[in-house]
Amino acid sequence: MRRMKPILILFLLMASMAPRALWAGETSLGDIKVMVDSLWVMVAGMMVFFMNTGFAMLESGLCQSKNSANILAKNFIVFAIASISFWVIGWGLMFGNGTPYYGHEGLFMLSGADNSPATGDAYAGAYGAINWTGVPLYVKFFFQLVFAATAATIVSGVVAERIKFIAFIVFSFLLVAFLYPVTGHWIWGGGWLGSLGFWDFAGSTVVHSVGGWAALAGCLLLGPRKGKYGKDGKINPIQGHSLNLATLGALILWLGWFGFNPGSTMAADGELIGRIAVVTNAAAAAGVISATAVAWIVLGKPDLSMILNGCLAGLVAITAPCAWVSVSSALIIGAIAGVFVVFSIIMFDKLKLDDPVGAFSVHLVNGIWGTLSLGLFAQKSFDPANMTDGLFFGGGAGLLGTQFIGVIAVGAFTFIGSFIFWGIIKAVMGIRVTEEEEIEGLDAGEHGNRAYPDFVLTTPHGHGR
């Protein structure tokens, strides 16, 4: 009996710590819903966080080994930067009550009044635009933070192998603090595009195109990697150093997308998250297969890096329409994305816009395609309260037109804003490493590290120095 005593005490302790309501029989279904919804949104958010690993592996794999440590450092620090800038001002600009163009209530540091998880008319606080989801404020913030960080991560791949570490850090801060939240406010924060009837479920435009436009501005000011384009216009491929890492990264991103899209329900609605997961996966599968086929036919061989980009292209494209299209439509959207990605990689190369990892083709081109595809394939029946039928389902071209306006407006704002920010950074501190450092590798130049100190470099630029 004496030995039982501690156990009995422990049991009583546990009982007293359990939610009071469970014992008194007062737990409402609403309380349980908040718990389950929060759990789902947090887990989905953690999966999106894990996509940082995916981007880090994909980007380092598709770049040269002498720049690996630099790419990993950029991908690592970008989440830290975003965590702070989105908390300080990004969230408030994006979700704070305010004008159709930016939010200003509760602008800084999540300081606004808030009575989440109250929803709809019962909500009284500074962040009214996101009152449709019945989870606590910090759950909303965490989920939105991992999305904001994703947009900044996209930039990293495009500018890889030549950008100054400090320039990337400063730009990432500015992007997540000011540019991402403003267009995010237009669409998800109660702004003018949302009111116009523009839809983007999980961020083909809000996240992916924005990252792509920001990167495009950077790429133009930065120029191509040394040796990428010959004087006669010849394209000299600079091969990635590890397709193993690139494949690992792409598979992690594919996994992460099951948090990215189904998590954007921000509620544990079983029917909906299941369908969105299957729709998302269908687009990825179709993207893989069509990119493989196109590469095989057009290039002669099914280049693995194209297969990986095909998967990501399908995933980016389905991100906007995933809640409102059928699995069959998703297959078509993904297959077209896979075609776009291969041809646009070839096109950007011809335009001398040097993008080592294919991020323009994946995030920008297919972010746009995915956003427009909603105007073609959306079906009112999936969400009668909000959605209308797209062009292919008898709804006319109205929705497609609105989507088009959104693509242009967000593109113009983000590109011009990014161009100004990159330009200021270039003028103040410079954005590109020295030619000597680029040849030597950014690992040694920027960090004093080498990702592979005991490997012999055989790349043309690294050899023999």
Add this chain to the structure above:
Amino acid sequence: MKKVEAIIKPFKLDEVKEALQDVGVQGLTVSEVKGFGRQKGHTELYRGAEYVVDFLPKIKLEVIVSDEEASKVVSAIQKSAQTGRIGDGKIFVYPVEEVIRIRTGETGANAI
């Protein structure tokens, strides 16, 4: 004494090594090298852009033998490294002035 040096296809190394052991060769040095001969390089494709691989990977092996054994060793390499296709490589034979075993200081044929 002679030095027999051969450039061979990398996948032939094991066969050549066994053939040399069969004719009594005691030691040999190999290096991974790159180069081209009449075979030239070839073009490959990366993300839609063509590039030329000028230098193909090869194995260079070096073996020191007595004058009498040289022709036996050359023919062992020639037979075992041959595929009959372009790019099989070449064998070079040089005279060697002196050989010294570092451990004992022995010189000449005894040191091989």
